[in-house]
Amino acid sequence: MNAAINRRITLAARPVGMPKESDFSLTEEAVPEPGPGQALVRVLYLSLDPYMRGRMSAGKSYAAPVGIGDVMTGGAVGEVVRSEARGLKEGDLVEGMFGWQEYALCTRGAARVLPDSGHPPSYALGILGMPGATAYFGLLEVGQPHPGDTVVVSAASGAVGAAVGQIAKIGGCRIVGTVGSDEKAAYITDELGFDAAVNYRTANDIGAALDEACPGGIDVYFDNVGGPMTDAVMQRLAFKARVVVCGCIHHYNLTEPYLGPSHLRHILVNRARVEGFLVFDWLPRYPEAFARLGAWLDDGSMTYREHVIEGLENAPDGLGMLFEGSNFGKLVVKVAER
Amino acid sequence: MNAAINRRITLAARPVGMPKESDFSLTEEAVPEPGPGQALVRVLYLSLDPYMRGRMSAGKSYAAPVGIGDVMTGGAVGEVVRSEARGLKEGDLVEGMFGWQEYALCTRGAARVLPDSGHPPSYALGILGMPGATAYFGLLEVGQPHPGDTVVVSAASGAVGAAVGQIAKIGGCRIVGTVGSDEKAAYITDELGFDAAVNYRTANDIGAALDEACPGGIDVYFDNVGGPMTDAVMQRLAFKARVVVCGCIHHYNLTEPYLGPSHLRHILVNRARVEGFLVFDWLPRYPEAFARLGAWLDDGSMTYREHVIEGLENAPDGLGMLFEGSNFGKLVVKVAER
Numbered sequence: 001m002n003a004a005i006n007r008r009i010t011l012a013a014r015p016v017g018m019p020k021e022s023d024f025s026l027t028e029e030a031v032p033e034p035g036p037g038q039a040l041v042r043v044l045y046l047s048l049d050p051y052m053r054g055r056m057s058a059g060k061s062y063a064a065p066v067g068i069g070d071v072m073t074g075g076a077v078g079e080v081v082r083s084e085a086r087g088l089k090e091g092d093l094v095e096g097m098f099g100w101q102e103y104a105l106c107t108r109g110a111a112r113v114l115p116d117s118g119h120p121p122s123y124a125l126g127i128l129g130m131p132g133a134t135a136y137f138g139l140l141e142v143g144q145p146h147p148g149d150t151v152v153v154s155a156a157s158g159a160v161g162a163a164v165g166q167i168a169k170i171g172g173c174r175i176v177g178t179v180g181s182d183e184k185a186a187y188i189t190d191e192l193g194f195d196a197a198v199n200y201r202t203a204n205d206i207g208a209a210l211d212e213a214c215p216g217g218i219d220v221y222f223d224n225v226g227g228p229m230t231d232a233v234m235q236r237l238a239f240k241a242r243v244v245v246c247g248c249i250h251h252y253n254l255t256e257p258y259l260g261p262s263h264l265r266h267i268l269v270n271r272a273r274v275e276g277f278l279v280f281d282w283l284p285r286y287p288e289a290f291a292r293l294g295a296w297l298d299d300g301s302m303t304y305r306e307h308v309i310e311g312l313e314n315a316p317d318g319l320g321m322l323f324e325g326s327n328f329g330k331l332v333v334k335v336a337e338r
Numbered sequence: 339m340n341a342a343i344n345r346r347i348t349l350a351a352r353p354v355g356m357p358k359e360s361d362f363s364l365t366e367e368a369v370p371e372p373g374p375g376q377a378l379v380r381v382l383y384l385s386l387d388p389y390m391r392g393r394m395s396a397g398k399s400y401a402a403p404v405g406i407g408d409v410m411t412g413g414a415v416g417e418v419v420r421s422e423a424r425g426l427k428e429g430d431l432v433e434g435m436f437g438w439q440e441y442a443l444c445t446r447g448a449a450r451v452l453p454d455s456g457h458p459p460s461y462a463l464g465i466l467g468m469p470g471a472t473a474y475f476g477l478l479e480v481g482q483p484h485p486g487d488t489v490v491v492s493a494a495s496g497a498v499g500a501a502v503g504q505i506a507k508i509g510g511c512r513i514v515g516t517v518g519s520d521e522k523a524a525y526i527t528d529e530l531g532f533d534a535a536v537n538y539r540t541a542n543d544i545g546a547a548l549d550e551a552c553p554g555g556i557d558v559y560f561d562n563v564g565g566p567m568t569d570a571v572m573q574r575l576a577f578k579a580r581v582v583v584c585g586c587i588h589h590y591n592l593t594e595p596y597l598g599p600s601h602l603r604h605i606l607v608n609r610a611r612v613e614g615f616l617v618f619d620w621l622p623r624y625p626e627a628f629a630r631l632g633a634w635l636d637d638g639s640m641t642y643r644e645h646v647i648e649g650l651e652n653a654p655d656g657l658g659m660l661f662e663g664s665n666f667g668k669l670v671v672k673v674a675e676r
Contacts, residue, residue, distance in 0.1 A: 226602045248602040257599040264564045264586040268614040276606040 004031040008101035009315055011066045015056055018253045018323060023056070024072070024316045031103045038105045039088040041078035043098050044338055047125035048074070048309075048318045048331040049159075050224070053252040072100035072315075075130060077114070077121045079338060088113070095124040100315050102335055117294055121338070126159045126330035127297065127304040128290050134246060134279040135163030136289040139222055140171075142244045142277045147172030149219035150238070152210070154229050157184040157305075159330035160246065162192055163293070164222045166302045169193050173220070176213045178229055180325040187328075191303060206232045217241070226250045227258060234263040241272040253323055305329030342369040346439035347653055349404045353394055356591045356661060361394070362410070362654045369441045376443045377426040379416035381436055382676055385463035386412070386647075386656045386669040387497075388562070391590040410438035410653075413468060415452070415459045417676060426451070433462040438653050440673055455632055459676070464497045464668035465635065465642040466628050472584060472617040473501030474627040477560055478509075480582045480615045485510030487557035488576070490548070492567050495522040495643075497668035498584065500530055501631070502560045504640045507531050511558070514551045516567055518663040525666075529641060544570045555579070564588045565596060572601040581612040591661055643667030 005028050012025040034040045055066045055073050066073050076098035080088050087108040088094065094111040098104035114124050126132060138160075145151050151168040155161040156177025165175045165188065176196045177188045185197035196213035203209040210218070210232055217238030223230055226248025237243070251258045267274060282289075296302035307329040309318045314333065321327045343366050350363040372378045393404045393411050404411050414436035418426050425446040426432065432449040436442035452462050464470060476498075483489050489506040493499040494515025503513045503526065514534045515526045523535035534551035541547040548556070548570055555576030561568055564586025575581070589596045605612060620627075634640035645667040647656045652671065659665045 223602070226600060230600075230602065245602050245606045248600070248606065251600060251603060259597050260600055261595040262564060262568075262586070262589060262598055263601075264561070264568065264583050265589060267612060268583045268586065268616070271614040271616055271619065273614075274605060274612040276609040276611075278606070278609055281609065 004103075005029070006031045006101055006103040007312055008071050008099070009312065010069055010071055011056060013068065014058060014065075015053075015253075017255050019053070019056060019316065019319060021316060026313055032105050034082050034084045034105055037085050037107055039080045039083040039085045039094075039107075039111070041076075041094055041096070041098055041104045041106055041111070042081045043076045043078040043102055043104060043312075043335045045078075045122040045125055046074055046076045046098075046100060046312065046315060046333040046335055047129070048315065048322055048327075048333060049131070050247050050249045050252065050322060052319060053249075053323070073097060074100050074315075075125055076104070076335070077124050078104065093121050093124075095129060100312065102312060119294065119297065122306060122308075122332050122334075123297075123304065125332055126306065127163055127293055127302070130279055131159035131330060132163055132293045133282060133286050133289040134277075135160045135167060135222075136293060137279060137282040137285065138244045138246050138277040139164050139167055139220070141282070142275050143220040143222055143242050145171050145173050145220045148174070150174045150176065150214045150216060151220040151222065152176045152178065152214065152218050152233055153222040153224070154178045154233075155224040155247075155249065155325075156188050156194065156197065157192075157328065158224065161222070161224055162188065162305070162329075163302070165194050166192055166296070168220070170296065170301055174214075176210075176218075178225075184328065187305075200229055207235065210236050220244070222246060224249060228260070231260045231263075234266045237266055237270045237272045239270050241270055243272060243274040245274060245276045249323065307331050309333045311335070342441075343367070344369045344439055344441040345650055346409050346437070347650065348407055348409055348438075349394060351406065352396060352403075353391075353591075355593050357391070357394060357654065357657060359654060364651055370443050372420050372422045372443055375423050375445055377418045377421040377423045377432075377445075377449070379414075379432055379434070379436055379442045379444055379449070380419045381414045381416040381440055381442060381650075381673045383415045383460040383463055384412055384436075384438060384650065384653060384671040384673055385414065385467070386653065386660055386671060387469070388585050388587045388590065388660060390657060391587075391661070411435060412438050413463055414442070414673070415462050416442065431459050431462075433467060438650065440650060457632065457635065460644060460646075460670050460672075461635075461642065463670055464644065465501055465631055465640070468617055469497035469668060470501050470631045471620060471624050471627040472615075473498045473505060473560075474631060475617060475620040475623065476582045476584050476615040477502050477505055477558070479620070480613050481558040481560055481580050483509050483511050483558045486512070488512045488514065488552045488554060489558040489560065490514045490516065490552065490556050490571055491560040491562070492516045492571075493562040493585075493587065493663075494526050494532065494535065495530075495666060496562065499560070499562055500526065500643070500667075501640070503532050504530055504634070506558070508634065508639055512552075514548075514556075516563075522666060525643075538567055545573065548574050558582070560584060562587060566598070569598045569601070572604045575604055575608045575610045577608050579608055579610040581610060583612060583614045587661065645669050647671045649673070 188194040227250030526532040565588030
C-alpha cells in the first residue's frame with residue numbers, strides 16, 4: 001500500500017465560462033495513511049453534478065469554493081480498505097464527498113455506510129443519493145403537488161428531473177418534461193411515463209409547445225435550468241403556482257448576468273410562490289427519501305438510468321457533457337472495479 | 339333629485355404607455371334611481387391606486403378590464419342619500435367600488451358601512467381600507483417578519499409602503515424605505531421612524547446605498563415597484579429571505595416587457611421565497627386589520643398622510659401623479675363635501 005499512488009484531479013484555474021481542460025490538473029501523491037478516527041476509502045464511482053460549476057468560481061454560493069490546487073469536490077462511492085475509525089470496517093461500501101481522486105480519507109461522520117439494498121452501489125450517487133433526495137424534497141416539500149396538478153420539470157431526463165417527474169406521476173399529477181433531444185423526449189414519455197415532452201432545441205416556439213402540453217397552465221415548475229425555458233414557463237403559471245428553484249444550469253457558464261423578462265407580474269397576478277431549494281437543508285430526512293425511492297425502484301413504479309464514463313482522467317470531459325446536455329441519464333465516472 | 343346630474347369619468351381608449359387625457363371622457367347622465375335592494379350613494383372621496391392601470395389594459399390581471407365607455411373602476415367613500423336596501427340607511431357612510439363618478443348605486447353586499455371610529459371618512463380608502471389591509475396581510479402573512487429582521491419596502495412614503503414600514507417597526511424590525519425625493523426620505527425617517535431611506539433618484543449607486551442601509555442583507559422585501567430597485571434588492575437577499583410581490587408600478591406603463599438580470603441564482607443560493615400577494619384573497623380577515631391599524635393610529639404608534647386632489651375632473655391627472663411618484667401620501671380625490 002505504501003508504494004501505491006493516489007491520482008487526483010485538482011482545480012488549476014477558475015474557469016471563465018465553460019470549464020476547459022486547462023482548468024484542471026491530474027496530479028499524483030502517495031496514498032495517505034489513515035490516522036486515528038479515519039478510514040481510507042478506495043473510490044469506485046464519482047458523481048458529476050451541475051453544482052460543481054459553482055464551487056469552481058469564487059462567487060457566493062451555498063458553500064465555499066474549491067481552492068486553486070485543491071482536489072475537485074464531489075460525491076463518490078467507495079470501499080473502505082483500511083480503517084482506524086469506529087463504525088467503519090474494511091469492505092464497507094460508503095458514500096461521501098470524497099472528491100475527484102482514487103483514494104480518500106474520511107471519518108465516520110462524513111461517510112454514509114450503504115445498506116445492502118440490492119441496488120448497484122453507484123445508485124447512491126443518484127436516485128438513492130443527493131439527486132434523488134433533491135427530487136423528493138424539492139418536489140414534495142417546496143413544490144407541494146396535488147393530484148391533478150400539471151407539473152413541469154426541466155432537464156427532465158437528468159438525474160433529478162427524471163425522479164421529479166416519476167414522483168409527481170406516482171402522486172397523480174400530469175407531468176411534462178423539457179429535454180434537449182428527441183431521443184430524450186421519447187425516453188421520458190415512453191419509458192418514464194411523462195404525459196408530454198418539450199424539446200427546447202427543436203421547438204419553433206417554446207411557449208406554444210408549453211401551451212399545447214399544459215392547456216390548463218402550470219401548477220408546479222421544478223426548475224433545473226433557468227434561462228429562456230424558465231421565462232416561458234413563468235408566463236404560463238396557474239393560480240397559486242409553485243416554482244422550485246433548484247438549479248439554473250443555463251446561467252452557470254455565462255460570463256455576463258443572464259438578462260430576461262421580469263417574472264414579477266406573472267408571480268403577482270397568479271399569487272405564485274417562487275422558492276429556492278437546497279437539498280442539504282433536508283439532510284436529517286434523507287433516510288425517508290431513500291427508503292421511499294428504493295421501494296419505488298423495487299416495485300417498478302420508478303426506473304433509473306445512468307451514463308457511465310470510464311476513468312477518473314475523463315471526469316473533466318464528463319463535466320463538460322453535463323453543461324452541453326450531451327449526457328443521457330445520471331452521469332457517473334467509474335474510477336475502479338470493486 | 340330627478341333633475342340632478344351624475345358626472346362620470348369613463349374609459350375612452352386603452353392607454354399605450356402612460357395614461358393621457360384623451361384616454362378618459364367626462365360624461366353626464368341623470369342620477370339613477372335605486373331599485374329594490376339598492377341604495378344611491380353620493381361619492382365624497384375617490385381613491386387613486388396603482389392597480390387601476392392594469393384595469394385599463396386588456397391583458398390578464400386579477401380582474402376583468404374596464405370596458406371602453408364604462409365608468410373607471412375605483413374604490414370610494416360616500417354617503418347613502420336614498421335607500422331601498424335593507425341594512426343601508428340615509429346618512430350611512432359607506433365604502434365600496436363606486437367608480438369615478440359622483441353618484442353610484444350599490445347593494446348591501448357591495449358596501450362596507452363605516453363605523454364611527456373618529457377617523458376621517460377618507461381613511462377608509464387608505465390606512466383603514468384596502469391599502470392598509472394590503473400592508474398588514476402582505477407584510478405579516480407573506481413577508482413573515484421576525485423581530486430583528488431588516489425589512490425593505492419600496493415606494494415607502496406611499497399608502498401601502500408607509501404602513502408596511504410602520505407595522506414592521508412595531509414588530510421590532512429594522513426598516514429601510516426606498517423613495518423618490520429627499521423630502522420623502524426625510525418624512526419616512528423623521529416622521530415615520532424608518533431607520534434608513536434610499537432615494538433612488540439621487541443615489542449614484544442603488545446597490546451601494548442598499549449595502550449601507552442593510553449591512554446584514556435583506557430579510558424581507560415588500561415590493562411595490564419592480565424594475566431596477568427590485569433587481570438591486572434581489573442581489574442582497576439574506577438567507578431565507580421573503581419577497582412580497584405586491585406591485586410592480588415601474589412596469590405598468592412600459593410598452594415592452596421589462597428586461598433585467600435573472601433573480602434565480604440569488605433566490606436559489608439564499609433559499610429565498612418570492613410570492614405574489616393580492617389583498618382581496620384576505621377579504622374575510624379585513625376587520626382584524628382595520629381594528630389593529632385603527633388602534634395603532636389612536637395610540638400614536640402609526641401616522642398617516644393623505645394627498646388630496648379637489649374635484650372629480652382632476653382624477654386622471656391624479657393617476658398620472660401616482661405613476662410619476664409626484665404624490666406625497668395616499669392619493670384621494672375629494673369629489674364632494676359631506
